[in-house]
Amino acid sequence: MPPPPTPANVRVVTLTIDGQDLSARADETIIEVCRENQIPIPSLCYLDGLSIWGACRLCLVEIAGQGRLFAACATQVAEGMQVLTNTERLRRYRRTIVELLFAERSHICSVCVSNGHCELQHLAQTCGVDHVRVPYRQARYQMDSSHELFRLDHNRCILCTRCVRVCDEIEGAHTWDLMGRGSDCLVITDLAQPWGDSETCTGCGKCVQVCPTGALVKQGTSAGEMVKDQHFLPILARRRQAR
Amino acid sequence: MNRLSVATVVAPASLPPMAGETGSMNKLSVATAWLDGCSGCHMSFLDLDERLVDLVRYLDILYSPLVDAKHLPERVDVGILEGSVSNADDLRQAQAFRDRCRILISLGDCAVNGNVPSMRNPYPLAAVLDRAYRENVTLQPQVPRVGVPALLPRVRPLHEVVAVDVFVPGCPPPADAIFYVLSELIAGRTPDSTQVTRFGA
Ligand code: SF4
Ligand code: SF4
Numbered sequence: 001m002p003p004p005p006t007p008a009n010v011r012v013v014t015l016t017i018d019g020q021d022l023s024a025r026a027d028e029t030i031i032e033v034c035r036e037n038q039i040p041i042p043s044l045c046y047l048d049g050l051s052i053w054g055a056c057r058l059c060l061v062e063i064a065g066q067g068r069l070f071a072a073c074a075t076q077v078a079e080g081m082q083v084l085t086n087t088e089r090l091r092r093y094r095r096t097i098v099e100l101l102f103a104e105r106s107h108i109c110s111v112c113v114s115n116g117h118c119e120l121q122h123l124a125q126t127c128g129v130d131h132v133r134v135p136y137r138q139a140r141y142q143m144d145s146s147h148e149l150f151r152l153d154h155n156r157c158i159l160c161t162r163c164v165r166v167c168d169e170i171e172g173a174h175t176w177d178l179m180g181r182g183s184d185c186l187v188i189t190d191l192a193q194p195w196g197d198s199e200t201c202t203g204c205g206k207c208v209q210v211c212p213t214g215a216l217v218k219q220g221t222s223a224g225e226m227v228k229d230q231h232f233l234p235i236l237a238r239r240r241q242a243r
Numbered sequence: 244m245n246r247l248s249v250a251t252v253v254a255p256a257s258l259p260p261m262a263g264e265t266g267s268m269n270k271l272s273v274a275t276a277w278l279d280g281c282s283g284c285h286m287s288f289l290d291l292d293e294r295l296v297d298l299v300r301y302l303d304i305l306y307s308p309l310v311d312a313k314h315l316p317e318r319v320d321v322g323i324l325e326g327s328v329s330n331a332d333d334l335r336q337a338q339a340f341r342d343r344c345r346i347l348i349s350l351g352d353c354a355v356n357g358n359v360p361s362m363r364n365p366y367p368l369a370a371v372l373d374r375a376y377r378e379n380v381t382l383q384p385q386v387p388r389v390g391v392p393a394l395l396p397r398v399r400p401l402h403e404v405v406a407v408d409v410f411v412p413g414c415p416p417p418a419d420a421i422f423y424v425l426s427e428l429i430a431g432r433t434p435d436s437t438q439v440t441r442f443g444a
Binding site for chain 1: 349352355356357358359361362364365366397400402403407410411412414435436437441442443
């Protein structure tokens with residue numbers, strides 16, 4: 001989303017990212033500045049137009065003089081900040097995070113409706129995941145095909161909560177939420193009722209479009225057919241902000 | 244000096260110059276087998292088409308479903324395994340390949356991550372066998388036990404049972420990816436297959 005014009009009272013700061021001198025508005029986050037300057041940072045829960053969640057940890061960066069790592073989506077820039085986005089340590093962590101996501105639930109890309117259009121699958125390739133070094137959990141999760149238009153497959157869900165946020169913040173329906181903890185955590189519709197019985201779901205399909213994987217898809221799609229379109233999000237988000 | 248045509252290769256891969264058409268090159272010996280796979284990865288290998296002719300100037304395929312030999316040689320430079328490890332015979336072959344091959348390649352999603360065969364893993368083996376051989380059968384339901392290797396309780400990717408040197412994901416990996424990997428090995432380099440293929444490719 002192109003940044004709104006700088007309000008007069010927002011300062012401009014200068015910082016370096018991977019040695020590159022950059023200036024940015026003081027209220028911007030590191031990931032926003034990176035995206036504006038074509039500096040690649042992997043992310044899954046972050047999506048321009050939705051609130052910040054900071055859960056996937058893929059956008060972790062190093063900041064000079066700081067002992068810990070910072071989530072680029074949840075950290076505002078500051079004057080003189082020196083950010084590193086692509087160190088050996090970060091690459092190792094990112095690869096491990098992606099591998100853990102693959103090991104946690106069942107991702108059989110070859111037969112997935114999102115094969116070839118999936119953010120997780122793409123990240124695996126760009127993070128150098130040519131195999132998963134931890135044992136697969138191979139637990140069994142359910143599907144919900146009760147909705148006449150859409151389908152939910154918990155096996156492909158990475159719990160990024162994009163669906164929860166878009167439904168609440170953009171559509172205003174708040175059909176989705178989270179239930180349970182750890183590996184039992186699930187996205188649910190209404191009070192964990194079948195999606196097709198939901199009284200709050202408007203059938204708009206925004207959750208399906210923002211879902212990065214094959215967890216939320218249109219009915220009637222088969223392997224590789226689910227192509228998502230997220231163009232609506234920055235436009236609607238900007239209109240909501242303007243109000 | 245000849246150079247092989249690499250025009251169709253995705254990544255910049257090139258085979259080393261030939262020592263001369265009749266020169267006594269040290270060819271890499273190759274063995275391949277498929278475990279619990281559909282043979283699609285081997286089909287993709289055949290999809291190299293005329294590039295196979297180029298490759299066999301550098302490779303000696305000693306043992307494979309594609310050639311006649313019945314026994315895995317004692318020493319092989321490059322072993323290529325397709326398919327997951329799903330039964331006792333897969334496990335035996337995987338271990339034999341590891342023992343005898345200097346470089347072991349895990350070829351395709353079934354070998355790399357279990358893929359479709361591993362979709363039985365969330366269910367107990369007894370339930371899987373019941374489903375296939377009893378529940379849906381009307382005439383003499385029975386689980387075959389004679390002349391077939393016993394299924395393992397869980398389908399495993401190759402690297403969970405033996406050490407693997409090179410991973411080539413994809414279902415199947417495209418022929419170009421296989422060509423890239425073999426070309427890199429011939430040139431003495433370690434291929435990074437994520438340049439040319441991915442899970443589900
Ligand atoms: S959701 Fe993505 S990573 Fe998971 S199986 Fe489907 S294509 Fe693969
Ligand atoms: S269903 Fe999709 S959007 Fe929702 S939490 Fe799971 S992966 Fe994220």
